[in-house]
Amino acid sequence: MARYAQVHGSVALITLTNPPVNALSAAVRHGITETVTRALRDPEVKSVVICGENGVFCGGADIREFAKPMGGPPLVPMIAAIEEGDKPVVAAIEGVALGGGLELALGCHYRIAHTKALVGLPEVTLGLLPAAGGTQRLPRLIGIAPALDLITTGRHVAAQQALKLGIVDQVTDQSTVDVAIQFAKQVVGQPLLPRKLSTQPTPCPPDVDILLEEAMTQVKRRARGAIAPVACVMAVRAAATLPYRAGMQKEQELMATLFRSSQAHALQYCFFAQRAVGRWKLSSGAHSGNSKPRPVSKAAVIGLGTMGRGITVALVKAGIAVVAVETSDKQLQMGKQIVSEMLKREAQKRNETPRLDLIRFTTSMLELKDSDLVIEAVFEDMPLKKQVFKELSSVCKADAFLCTNTSGLDVDELAAVTKTPELVVGMHFFAPAHVMKLLEVVCGSRSSPEAVATAMYLGKRLGKVSVAVGNCPGFVGNRMLRPYLEEANFLLEEGATPELVDGALEEFGFAMGVFRMSDLSGLDVGWRIRKESGLTGPDVDPSDPPRRRQGQRYSPLPDLVCEQGRLGQKNGRGWYLYDKPGGRVATPDPKIHQLLEEYRLKHGIRPRRVDRQEVVERCLFALINEGFRILDDGIAAGPEDIDMIYVFGYGWPRHRGGPMFYAGMVGLPKVLERLEHYWQAHPDVPHLEPSALLRRLVDSGSPPIDTWRDFLQRPHSQL
Numbered sequence: 001m002a003r004y005a006q007v008h009g010s011v012a013l014i015t016l017t018n019p020p021v022n023a024l025s026a027a028v029r030h031g032i033t034e035t036v037t038r039a040l041r042d043p044e045v046k047s048v049v050i051c052g053e054n055g056v057f058c059g060g061a062d063i064r065e066f067a068k069p070m071g072g073p074p075l076v077p078m079i080a081a082i083e084e085g086d087k088p089v090v091a092a093i094e095g096v097a098l099g100g101g102l103e104l105a106l107g108c109h110y111r112i113a114h115t116k117a118l119v120g121l122p123e124v125t126l127g128l129l130p131a132a133g134g135t136q137r138l139p140r141l142i143g144i145a146p147a148l149d150l151i152t153t154g155r156h157v158a159a160q161q162a163l164k165l166g167i168v169d170q171v172t173d174q175s176t177v178d179v180a181i182q183f184a185k186q187v188v189g190q191p192l193l194p195r196k197l198s199t200q201p202t203p204c205p206p207d208v209d210i211l212l213e214e215a216m217t218q219v220k221r222r223a224r225g226a227i228a229p230v231a232c233v234m235a236v237r238a239a240a241t242l243p244y245r246a247g248m249q250k251e252q253e254l255m256a257t258l259f260r261s262s263q264a265h266a267l268q269y270c271f272f273a274q275r276a277v278g279r280w281k282l283s284s285g286a287h288s289g290n291s292k293p294r295p296v297s298k299a300a301v302i303g304l305g306t307m308g309r310g311i312t313v314a315l316v317k318a319g320i321a322v323v324a325v326e327t328s329d330k331q332l333q334m335g336k337q338i339v340s341e342m343l344k345r346e347a348q349k350r351n352e353t354p355r356l357d358l359i360r361f362t363t364s365m366l367e368l369k370d371s372d373l374v375i376e377a378v379f380e381d382m383p384l385k386k387q388v389f390k391e392l393s394s395v396c397k398a399d400a401f402l403c404t405n406t407s408g409l410d411v412d413e414l415a416a417v418t419k420t421p422e423l424v425v426g427m428h429f430f431a432p433a434h435v436m437k438l439l440e441v442v443c444g445s446r447s448s449p450e451a452v453a454t455a456m457y458l459g460k461r462l463g464k465v466s467v468a469v470g471n472c473p474g475f476v477g478n479r480m481l482r483p484y485l486e487e488a489n490f491l492l493e494e495g496a497t498p499e500l501v502d503g504a505l506e507e508f509g510f511a512m513g514v515f516r517m518s519d520l521s522g523l524d525v526g527w528r529i530r531k532e533s534g535l536t537g538p539d540v541d542p543s544d545p546p547r548r549r550q551g552q553r554y555s556p557l558p559d560l561v562c563e564q565g566r567l568g569q570k571n572g573r574g575w576y577l578y579d580k581p582g583g584r585v586a587t588p589d590p591k592i593h594q595l596l597e598e599y600r601l602k603h604g605i606r607p608r609r610v611d612r613q614e615v616v617e618r619c620l621f622a623l624i625n626e627g628f629r630i631l632d633d634g635i636a637a638g639p640e641d642i643d644m645i646y647v648f649g650y651g652w653p654r655h656r657g658g659p660m661f662y663a664g665m666v667g668l669p670k671v672l673e674r675l676e677h678y679w680q681a682h683p684d685v686p687h688l689e690p691s692a693l694l695r696r697l698v699d700s701g702s703p704p705i706d707t708w709r710d711f712l713q714r715p716h717s718q719l
């Protein structure tokens with residue numbers, strides 16, 4: 001839909017109307033085509049302004065239409081008609097001009113932007129490329145290198161920077177439409193040809209071939225198997241080497257391949273899943289639509305260890321006052337120094353002043369009497385956490401929210417020691433807490449909708465992707481991680497090496513394989529948890545043989561590695577050898593290979609060849625299987641919740657959609673068949689037994705993932 005008006009005598013004002021972001025749906029494309037034709041034919045009209053309703057220019061093509069057969073006028077000729085017209089067309093950009101929205105503006109002869117506007121070509125984040133002339137017009141306007149950067153990263157550019165780059169002609173803090181109308185009147189009669197980008201040559205530096213080669217190498221390294229960024233470089237190369245028409249041909253060919261790709265489906269699924277998880281629902285019927293968050297202006301953080309420091313910085317970056325508490329003055333001073341340095345670094349990156357004035361450091365819990373919300377981030381030990389919650393319950397005001405950053409302990413058990421269990425929720429951040437985008441909001445059985453709403457909303461204020469989950473050991477993320485880790489250890493027993501397992505997972509798209517990731521987070525962390533749960537150390541049941549625990553297969557390999565003082569990156573040796581303690585360069589360690597050989601010999605294991613396919617299937621299908629159990633237990637409301645947790649918290653490659661989406665992509669019957677195959681081979685590994693939900697879905701013909709939430713309809717949600 002596009003509205004037409006003639007203003008100031010001779011200016012046609014065309015307004016895109018498709019809330020909330022004026023996406024270029026078929027109806028909008030029809031509207032633009034009709035109104036532009038009318039303006040170009042009307043002799044009274046001397047120039048045209050295109051703008052968007054509600055202070056938003058255009059969020060691009062309508063992504064919801066991608067899953068349907070495309071109807072309505074195609075974008076390329078629609079934009080060409082604007083450019084080829086004999087009347088100046090000015091784009092008045094407010095809010096955003098993204099993807100097809102910016103391509104529409106690039107087809108106009110002039111672009112005026114509001115100071116707060118953002119422009120960009122984010123198609124690559126959807127597994128696509130700018131396919132309405134963006135890869136051919138933008139390089140002609142701003143040059144190859146800046147166009148490559150914007151198109152291969154998909155990043156949004158603020159108006160002032162867009163002016164510097166030459167994307168827009170003017171920036172205003174007044175009414176952009178009014179300024180554009182005045183501008184459109186002024187440019188009547190000016191030569192238009194130089195403003196028609198498709199007619200202009202692409203400015204190329206002498207070393208353009210080298211620049212394109214380097215860009216391709218860099219993009220391939222960063223892409224980790226994603227195909228869209230590579231196609232983006234190929235399309236921009238066409239702008240540097242081919243005439244416009246041939247370049248457009250190349251752009252369309254590349255887009256046709258991407259559009260049908262599973263990666264594009266995965267990335268578009270992630271786009272909508274990221275928005276869906278914000279719409280949470282509890283079994284009580286309370287949900288994000290009918291539960292109001294309470295404002296949080298005064299927060300507190302208990303414990304200034306790694307997590308506490310990151311959480312404090314995240315709160316201050318969002319402009320929230322924080323009381324930071326530590327038990328000893330020594331710990332407090334150390335925490336204060338590190339937090340201050342982190343805030344200074346963060347402020348420097350954003351060219352701002354660090355808000356150190358927002359933090360009060362103290363050793364006294366009494367200073368929390370007027371905090372709206374407290375986040376406990378002390379050592380992962382239940383008795384210690386209970387003591388803290390008891391104290392909080394006595395010093396905080398009656399309606400203060402009491403939140404725990406535990407990564408898997410029982411939230412209900414903590415709530416039970418307070419006077420206000422309904423105000424207790426889990427807020428599980430991921431390290432580094434001021435960087436990682438994921439927040440698991442853990443709903444205890446007595447958490448009130450207001451407490452969940454407040455924690456979810458606070459997560460959004462901190463720039464997090466907040467996902468509401470039920471309360472169980474390990475919640476969602478860590479609960480699924482356990483079978484993934486165990487399968488990796490079993491594969492080592494059977495003949496694999498850390499570098500083979502990691503190689504397969506990194507080829508799949510993970511930034512880091514499981515053993516490099518374990519070395520990064522510190523092998524002693526898992527070792528302590530295994531000791532506390534009686535899997536290793538003094539509390540092991542003496543009747544348990546070395547490779548069995550609680551009647552299940554168990555691999556003591558990680559314990560052996562720790563017993564040898566190998567704690568990972570922090571001390572320079574773990575599953576890999578590092579150049580120095582804390583070093584990041586990992587090299588395969590012959591001593592680990594020797595340890596594996598001796599271990600297999602000792603336990604009578606004949607090593608066999610393990611291929612990458614088996615690594616991917618056993619590690620990921622075991623993780624996915626636990627995901628189905630979590631859905632069936634009602635700990636997660638839908639597959640989107642699990643997928644966003646893994647994409648934003650565990651480095652699952654976004655172009656693979658997330659574990660549950662990937663299972664749907666591989667095909668549920670295949671996942672079931674492979675799990676049954678491995679379970680038969682390893683009957684002492686219960687996490688390989690296919691989950692009941694997976695079987696039910698396959699029996700029901702493997703319905704598409706967007707129907708699983710309804711398929712799950714269950715009275716016993718833990719949310």
Ligand SMILES: C[C@H](O)[C@H](C)C(=O)SCCNC(=O)CCNC(=O)[C@H](O)C(C)(C)COP(=O)([O-])OP(=O)([O-])OC[C@H]1O[C@@H](n2cnc3c(N)ncnc32)[C@H](O)[C@@H]1OP(=O)([O-])[O-]
Nearest residue numbers: 021023059060061062063064098099100122130131132275
């Ligand atoms: C040919 C051409 O080359 C190609 C092929 C293309 O052009 S491909 C398309 C390229 N365009 C994009 O990649 C931009 C995608 N959008 C965004 O980045 C953001 O939305 C935003 C614009 C920065 C606003 O952020 P927000 O935080 O203020 O609100 P929101 O919650 O995100 O969005 C508000 C609501 O609008 C919906 N929405 C947003 N953009 C949409 C779009 N392009 N199509 C369809 N729906 C869209 C979104 O799902 C949500 O719906 P619901 O959840 O309420 O039901």
